[in-house]
Amino acid sequence: MxxxxxxxxxxxxxxxxxxxxxxxxxxxxxxxxxxxxxxxxxxxxxxxxxxxxxxxxxxxxxxxxxxxxxxxxxxxxxxxxxxxxxxxxxxxxxxxxxxxxxxxxxxxxxxxxxxxxxxxxxxxxxxxxxxxxxxxxxxxxxxxxxxxxxxxxxxxxxxxxxxxxxxxxxxxxxxxxxxxxxxxxxxxxxxxxxxxxxxxxxxxxxxxxxxxxxxxxxxxxxxxxxxxxxxxxxxxxxxxxxxxxxxxxxxxxxxxxxxxxxxxxxxxxxxxxxxxxxxxxxxxxxxxxxxxxxxxxxxxxxxxxxxxxxxxxxxxxxxxxxxxxxxxxxxxxxxxxxxxxxxxxxxxxxxxAMGQVFNQSQGLMQAEALSFHLTATLPRPEAQAQVKRLCKEVIADGGHLRDAAQAAFPDIDLSPVFGPEGQLGDAADQARAFAAAVQAL
The missing domain is CATH 1.20.200.10 (Fumarase/aspartase (Central domain))
Incomplete structure (x- = not known):
């Protein structure tokens, strides 16, 4: 060499x-x-x-x-x-x-x-x-x-x-x-x-x-x-x-x-x-x-x-x-x-392949969003504790966090929580801002 x-x-x-x-x-x-x-x-x-x-x-x-x-x-x-x-x-x-x-x-x-x-x-x-x-x-x-x-x-x-x-x-x-x-x-x-x-x-x-x-x-x-x-x-x-x-x-x-x-x-x-x-x-x-x-x-x-x-x-x-x-x-x-x-x-x-990951994740990526969604009816510490409990159950027993949450909170509409497109925050804005900054060089 x-x-x-x-x-x-x-x-x-x-x-x-x-x-x-x-x-x-x-x-x-x-x-x-x-x-x-x-x-x-x-x-x-x-x-x-x-x-x-x-x-x-x-x-x-x-x-x-x-x-x-x-x-x-x-x-x-x-x-x-x-x-x-x-x-x-x-x-x-x-x-x-x-x-x-x-x-x-x-x-x-x-x-x-x-x-x-x-x-x-x-x-x-x-x-x-x-x-x-x-x-x-x-x-x-x-x-x-x-x-x-x-x-x-x-x-x-x-x-x-x-x-x-x-x-x-x-x-x-x-x-x-x-x-x-x-x-x-x-x-x-x-x-x-x-x-x-x-x-x-x-x-x-x-x-x-x-x-x-x-x-x-x-x-x-x-x-x-x-x-x-x-x-x-x-x-x-x-x-x-x-x-x-x-x-x-x-x-x-x-x-x-x-x-x-x-x-x-x-x-x-x-x-x-x-x-x-x-x-x-x-x-x-x-x-x-x-x-x-x-x-x-x-x-x-x-x-x-x-x-x-x-x-x-x-x-x-x-x-x-x-x-x-x-x-x-x-x-x-x-x-x-x-x-x-x-x-x-x-x-x-x-x-x-990226989409399949969301199916494989059992809804766990939406855990944070779920905990904040529940604060409309629960105090924040309790919402966090409930979601953590549900996550442990899903990890241990299988299933999906959406189904476990719906069973635990049947009267709460969870549709805004689950689904990757609705939980991206400002990700798209970050991407477009970067592209614009490069174009401005």
Whole structure:
């Protein structure tokens, strides 16, 4: 088995992260770091920190030169960072030492690596946003079409009160809608890092702040106005959001797994997997991927939080931990979004199976409604006690709560109580409100 499922020839299509996979490769990282070096030189040339002619030559070369990522490994092993090897290789490829001497002027490795990471995280968030919008559109259509379709509500795995399938779908979608609304704030953490060796920008003197602002503008990133070498908050706020998205999608995956299981059959998946030995199996593979990938993302986010405890002005161990953790977290979150995007359009509720549950439940889902209905003639505590007694009898002896209640209270009209359509509360309104909110995006 490969070190990570996203790098596996066998498993990468199962845990499909889509276009996000291209963002977390050695070649993508090298390309991003060269873009940062080029933008830095251009900004320094404009401010007169380095000769403008050299700045132009460096900027142009970063767009033209292709470096072999494999050639950086030996020096990265010695230095603990890829930048010294990258700068040396780039200077050699430029073949213009009079200009190349100004590459990476005053910057430190973390400035380049972190800023290059932010360029790739920006692309990741754009892909996640598009995937969430597609998923929400499909969920909104489902919620709107089935706003009034009654099904059993369950708490702790037990019958509760009736809900509608549309309201269940809205319950899956609302957290995703919240995440999408929060995304603009999350994007504000896409920041440049430029503060030099110990975070003070001492090499650039009073030009440090203008240079950081110019680099931010050139790359389309935010200017933090400070050093964040040892403050991993900008990265952690992004990983927190990725984890929230993953968890929200995994909740849908958990529900779908239960709804599709044998003996329930309340949902039909558009695509299901088979067994190597049992021909009858229709395995809920996509929901399982949602749950597994989310568990992975959540676990890795905990590691990221630990890596946020960086020592002093920079901490090699904390930074290395990010390198080992962050790419997989990002790809697992992207896997959740891509899987949900493919899964949701094929979901089909099974109304007949949902209806059969009401017959099998012996009327117990209407117990709460019955207790409130009886308060027209009984004090609330007594009504609750009577209904609880009737429920115990039905569970023990069989039969239906409607018949037991009618026998106990022959003079009370119980028709408003029994029948799922009349006990949905605001379930349909929840479904339609969610659909409208998605449409308003």
């Amino acid at each position: 490969a070190g990570a499922v996203h790098d596996s020839a066998i498993y990468h299509k199962l845990f499909d992260a889509g276009e996000a996979s291209k963002l977390f490769t050695d070649s993508a990282e090298v390309r991003a770091m060269l873009i940062v070096e080029g933008a830095l030189a251009k900004a320094q040339g404009e401010l007169g920190i380095i000769p403008e002619l050299s700045a132009a030559a460096i900027h142009r070369a970063t767009l033209e030169i292709v470096l072999d990522a494999g050639g950086l490994g030996a020096q990265a092993a010695v230095n603990g960072v890829p930048i010294p090897g990258l700068v040396a290789a780039f200077r050699d490829e430029m073949q213009a030492p009079e200009h190349a001497q100004y590459v990476h002027w005053g910057a430190t490795s973390q400035d380049i690596v972190d800023t290059a990471l932010m360029l790739r995280l920006r692309q990741l968030l754009g892909l996640m946003e598009a995937g969430l919008k597609d998923t929400l559109t499909a969920l909104a259509q489902l919620a709107k079409e089935h706003a009034d379709l009654p099904m059993a509500g369950r708490t702790y795995g037990q019958y509760a009160t009736p809900v509608s399938f549309g309201s269940v779908v809205a319950g899956w979608g609302q957290p995703l809608l919240d995440c999408l609304k929060d995304l603009q704030s999350v994007k504000s953490n896409l920041l440049v890092s430029l503060s030099g060796a110990a975070g003070t920008g001492s090499v650039w003197g009073d030009q440090a702040a203008p240079l950081r602002a110019a680099l931010a503008k050139g790359l389309g990133l935010g200017d933090p106005g400070r050093s964040w070498h040892a403050d991993r908050g900008p990265v952690l706020r992004i990983t927190d959001w990725l984890s929230r998205v993953s968890v929200a999608l995994a909740k849908m995956g958990e529900d779908l797994t239960i709804m599709a299981q044998s003996g329930v059959g309340e949902i039909r998946l558009g695509k299901a997997g088979g067994s190597s030995t049992m021909p009858q199996k229709q395995n809920p593979v996509q929901p399982a991927v949602l749950v597994a990938a989310a568990r992975h993302a959540v676990g890795l986010n905990a590691v990221m939080q630990g890596a946020g405890m960086a020592r002093q002005q920079r901490d090699g161990a904390a930074w290395f931990t990010e390198w080992m953790t962050l790419p997989q977290l990002c790809l697992s979150a992207a896997t959740c979004v891509e899987t949900a995007r493919a899964l949701t359009p094929g979901l089909a509720p099974q109304a007949e």
